[in-house]
Amino acid sequence: MTTFEQVPVFQCEFEDDRTGLSKETIKRALADNLFYIQGKVPATATPNDYYMALAYTVRDRMLQRWFKTTEVYTKKGVKVVSYLSAEFLLGPHLSNNLINLGIYDLVRQVVEESGLDFVQLREIEEEPGLGNGGLGRLAACYMDSLSTLEIPAIGYGIRYEFGIFDQEIRDGWQVEITDKWLHLGNPWEIPRLEETIEVKFGGRTEAYYDEKCRYRVRWIPDKVVKGVPYDTPISGYNVNTVNTLRLWKAEAPESFEFQAFNVGDYYGAVNRKVVSENITKVLYPNDELMKGKELRLEQQYFFVSCSLQDMIRLHLQKGESLETFHQSFAVQLNDTHPSIGVAELMRLLVDEYEIEWDQAWQITQNTFGYTNHTLLPEALEKWTLSLFKNLLPRHLQIIYEINQRFLGQVRAKYPNDSDRLARLSLIDESGEKYVRMANLASVGSHAINGVAALHTELLKRDVLGDFHELWPEKFSNKTNGVTPRRWIVVSNPLLANLITRKIGVDWISHLEDLKQLEAFIEDAEFRREWRQTKQDIKGYLATYIKENHGIEVNPESLFDVQVKRLHEYKRQHLNVLHIITLYKRIKDNPNIEITPRTFIFGGKAAPGYFMAKLIIKLINSVGDVVNNDPDVRDRLKVVFLPDYNVRFGQRVYPAADLSEQISTAGKEASGTGNMKFAMNGALTIGTLDGANIEIREEVGEENFFLFGLTTEQVYELKSKGYNPWDYYHNNPQLKQVIDLISSGFFSHGDTNLFRPLVDSLLYHDPYMLFADYQSYIDAQDQVNQAYRDQEHWTRMSILNAARMGKFSSDRAILEYCQEIWNAVPVKIELEEYIQGRA
Ligand code: B1H
CATH class of the missing domain: 3.40.50.2000 (Glycogen Phosphorylase B;)
Structure with missing residues (x-):
């Protein structure tokens, strides 16, 4: 057998068109790939042809590096x-590779100078x-x-x-x-x-x-x-x-x-x-x-x-x-x-x-x-x-x-x-x-x-x-950790630029450097820019929701987001109980002062998981009622955004004010969405579960909305016999909310539709929503109070992002390596x- 050393070295020169990073070269490569790979000329090219030509142009620029990397590892x-x-x-690969290669702005320029719409091409990628x-x-x-x-x-x-x-x-x-x-x-x-x-x-x-x-x-x-x-x-x-x-x-x-x-x-x-x-x-x-x-x-x-x-x-x-x-x-x-x-x-x-x-x-x-x-x-x-x-x-x-x-x-x-x-x-x-x-x-x-x-x-x-x-x-x-390249730089360029203007670019590969942002916390102008950035991004999301789903949401309202797979243990339905609680307050007193909120949900249910699918139906049904009730006067909006995926994650994490991390303590191994939100300046409402605990430790308890039983308390309560009925009977607010669902109010009078869900809660409640209900509502009331003081909220938002260094996947990988x-x-x-x- 020939070993690698014995193989004669294959010498060849590579055309600069395929590797060069100058503007002219990239422009020519784009045209070349359209013609030679897609077999199209501009007169016949579809947007997909252009996307493909662009993707090959970017891949070409990685090939030398890829080949070299493989060669070094083998030798x-x-x-x-x-x-x-x-x-x-x-x-999606395209934007991520452009960022990693350091040619995002350059390529975008080239594409646009060629008369193409960069954003349109980017969105074509499956x-x-x-x-x-x-x-x-x-x-x-x-x-x-x-x-x-x-x-x-x-x-x-x-x-x-x-x-x-x-x-x-x-x-x-x-x-x-x-x-x-x-x-x-x-x-x-x-x-x-x-x-x-x-x-x-x-x-x-x-x-x-x-x-x-x-x-x-x-x-x-x-x-x-x-x-x-x-x-x-x-x-x-x-x-x-x-x-x-x-x-x-x-x-x-x-x-x-x-x-x-x-x-x-x-x-x-x-x-x-x-x-x-x-x-x-x-x-x-x-x-x-x-x-x-x-x-x-x-x-x-x-x-x-x-x-x-x-x-x-x-x-x-x-x-x-x-x-x-x-x-x-x-x-x-x-x-x-x-x-x-x-x-x-x-x-x-x-x-x-x-x-x-x-x-x-x-x-x-x-x-x-x-x-x-x-x-x-x-x-x-x-x-x-x-x-x-x-x-x-x-x-x-x-x-x-x-x-x-x-x-x-x-x-x-x-x-x-x-x-x-x-x-x-x-x-x-x-x-x-x-x-x-x-x-x-x-x-x-x-x-x-x-x-x-x-x-x-x-x-x-x-x-x-x-x-x-x-x-x-x-x-x-x-x-666990997540990559700040995709989850800040690619998904939130506005925030990335603001951070870089303050502390330079090193944070992108040394996330601990975000700590340096704390030095600017007393700088009112910086806080204003931070707030404005969040506001702008929320505006983009609002436009997207309007254009794609026809729902009008107020970009000034508090964006309260829960995006993740649907699971009973993740308790999306606890979030719904809060929405109904607020709705009830408005119905009982239409002029009540409340902090306007937009509740955004996203996530897929396993196709055979009946209860998870019923929770999706509940969210949408509650949304239908709340969004169309004139008494609400647009102060509450509930949107379930279909087909939650990585691409949509990139849109929604940057736009969130509040991150919902509300699993029953002891059930969520870590969670990683919790990290993506906080890195983008969202505050967390959460239980002492998974990595929430460590996030709270890092950002400081005063910058985190904590609620719910601890893992120990969950075990204790279970072992001494948990009875959800007691909570239902002893908490009039909770009872009203559950009764409203049971009555068919959200299901056009159909009292059977949500019965499996309600019965599961009343008779088993394996994830202890009832036990955590009041504590959750109280924490949400604190969120409302806090959001009313925008200056203070902004400080907390900055501190959350600044203290997320630990949750870079670079730190995690370094630990695995060592x-x-x-x-x-x-x-x-x-x-x-x-x-x-x-
Ligand atoms: C997590 C899974 C999982 N844990 C089986 N386990 C699967 C198990 O298709 N299957 O058969 C698919 C996925 N996924 C998640 O891992 C945890 O729930 C999260 O808490 C954790 O953050 C994530 C990454 O560690």
Whole structure:
């Protein structure tokens, strides 16, 4: 085999048109790409043709950097972080890459001088919605920070043909539409057909003795699927590093068709092809709900096997032996979705590369880290043994072997503790038998982390309590962060400019620098500019809402925003109870002084989650009544904005005055929207849950509207018997609000429509809305008071943004690098002729 060093260097000069950053060059490249790639001239070009030409123009400018980055990683013995995630919720690429390359204004100028509408072209891009919510978006923020910090990294995932569904609202109900994000082509990806990998499924295993008389097992699958990698460049901000996001698409191998033709089963062959290609068709939209669907396990195994085989290939290409695999790659499991990787790496090392079990296990444990993202029991992944055995017979054997050795250790440490053994086992044997993926991930990793301080503590105490007792040293906290490039610079250029005028540009890659804004807090002119900026952005959002949804909202009113997936634990319906409380006050006394508010909601419900969909209907129904009641006199407006996605997030976070982070304490692992709001100067009303706690610590309790039970109080109340009826009967205000919903007031007299929701609250209230109701209303009243003093509100807004340094994903990634991955930056230097930044 030729090693990389032996390959003769391919010398060529690159045309400046494809890399240069001067205005003239970019202008020519745009015209060139329109003609040579889209095959159009201006007379026939559609807006999409222009968008594509523009996107290729930007991609061209990343290619030299991308190539150089990959070359350095392959040549040098650097350690590469490999982020395995079933979801990457990237959002639009164009603006983000322009910002990272430092050519946003330049390109915008060029486009406009060419007689085109830059904003129109920018909005044509279909965003890759390859994720459900926070978990997928976190993966995208982490990819951005890895590149910005110049950490060698590769993201591995699935190239879903259909990402998260598009949401429409009809008659107040959610309707799901397939997301055809690839229909006009994707200029950001490059297929690497020659790096296709084969993945086996099903069949049986067979034991045998090899030529050295060693016991071995071979796997005889009944299906082979090809994984074709599609690479997307991930640029870093103001550096040359361009890392790779490698997403796998499933294709049927041609050989099967030939076989079928030979036996005349043409239809069977085509069908088999369709079934294989189904693996990467669609993203499962059940955020935080485990449904044991076979295709989902196929997806997980498919992308994990492709990725591990790819890493092994890259490692061997460097001329290394597999004993040092963990020195080449630090593999992070983004929740348990890729945790089958533990068994797959063992299979590859032991069965295919003939490494002894103990050594293979060392390598495996040293390779993997596991991030847990949820404590919700319904989200914890487990697969029935029968499903597992049918799809991955060899992996089940390997898991049994891992389990036997592991439980042996446990038995030695805790003799005669069968309960503990049953809890730690990789197999749940309490009823129907299951493989527990969190246990597999925990045993197979050297590091386990939660995503916020409280979440990690609860993880150590409850869900992984026994593992923590066994291996406390494996556990650590890594509080989430978000990238300030997308979530401030790209989405809120007005604020970014104001900040930069005051403290320079360094904050964009050193978010702690925002602290320097505190020095200007007594500067009345600065406060005025800050307030004016927020006002302008709220004006843009108001115009957008008017144009797109026909609802008139007052930009002077308090913008109160809750955007996130719909879930009972996130309690969008608690927010609704507040709206109805205010509405009731107005009805009882139409001349009451109230702070005008616009309530903005956005978020998708899992298509099979009835209660979440009913909450959407409730929001819209309450909106219909409130928005059209003349007594309200436009002082309250309720809008549910359909199809919440990354692009809309970029519009709404900058325009918010108030950020709703109102989950039941102990339920939201971290939250990341909470960070995006505060960075953009919104104040938070929130519970002591997830990262809210740390946000409050940073911004100061006087700049945060706190309410609700603590996690401890929630547990206590639950254990002594929580009765929502008591709250209903003892709080006349709450009773009136609930009765109004029950009466059919918001449902044209239909008393059945919202009954399931009301009954759930009255008789179970698993997320304790009633217990937190009064405290929430009181906190909202304080918000109203505070908003009336605009000077004071502005101070609080500035302090919130200024103190958000900790929540940059750069800080989070640095912690992962130092404490889990042992990864260090590698500078990418470019030849002079391609360096020239504009
Ligand atoms: C989070 C998920 C999740 N936690 C299963 N768990 C999924 C679980 O499709 N599935 O099967 C999809 C998603 N997502 C979120 O992760 C937490 O709820 C947030 O609190 C957290 O901020 C985010 C990132 O850590």
